[in-house]
Amino acid sequence: xxxxxxxxxxxxxxxxxxxxxxxxxxxxxxxxxxxxxxxxxxxxxxxxxxxxxxxxxxxxxxxxxxxxxxxxxxxxxxxxxxxxxxxxxxxxxxxxxxxxxxxxxxxxxxxxxxxxxxxxxxxxxxxxxxxxxxx
Numbered sequence: 001x002x003x004x005x006x007x008x009x010x011x012x013x014x015x016x017x018x019x020x021x022x023x024x025x026x027x028x029x030x031x032x033x034x035x036x037x038x039x040x041x042x043x044x045x046x047x048x049x050x051x052x053x054x055x056x057x058x059x060x061x062x063x064x065x066x067x068x069x070x071x072x073x074x075x076x077x078x079x080x081x082x083x084x085x086x087x088x089x090x091x092x093x094x095x096x097x098x099x100x101x102x103x104x105x106x107x108x109x110x111x112x113x114x115x116x117x118x119x120x121x122x123x124x125x126x127x128x129x130x131x132x133x134x135x
Contacts, residue, residue, distance in 0.1 A: 001021050002035070003019040004019065004020065004036040004038075005017075005019060005020075005074030006018065006020045006052065006074055007074070007075070007076045008077045009082075010078075015061065015082040016052060016059075020052055020053065021035070021053045022051075023050065023077075024051040025045060025050055025068050025075075026045060026048025029044070031048070038070045041069075042069050044065075045068050047063065047122060047125060049062055049085075050082075062083045063079040063080075063081065064079070064081040066078050066079035066080050093122075093125075093126065096122065097119065097122050100119045101119065103115070
């Protein structure tokens with residue numbers, strides 16, 4: 001299988017850089033997979049789990065929004081936050097969800113719609129962490 005270069009960058013650090021077989025990205029318009037030779041594209045990233053496949057192994061990384069760019073140089077994801085499954089503090093993540101739920105009553109209109117959508121993404125991540133063999 002042909003490989004391509006992938007960089008995952010967050011404000012805190014370069015989370016991943018190397019040659020990979022495939023990257024599955026949680027996109028705002030729908031999840032998408034990137035393989036070598038993918039057409040150039042720029043896409044918004046939603047909160048979700050990004051999967052990096054290299055040599056038959058899968059690395060799961062939680063991203064909380066950002067931007068993905070596929071070019072002839074490979075794939076670059078500029079993530080607002082990028083945390084490996086192993087580094088995630090699940091109790092703190094659950095507290096974040098509880099706090100988001102508590103603040104919903106303060107929102108209205110399109111701000112409420114956006115807050116509910118973001119909360120749904122966070123709950124989806126939590127559900128995947130609790131029901132799959134990611135841990």
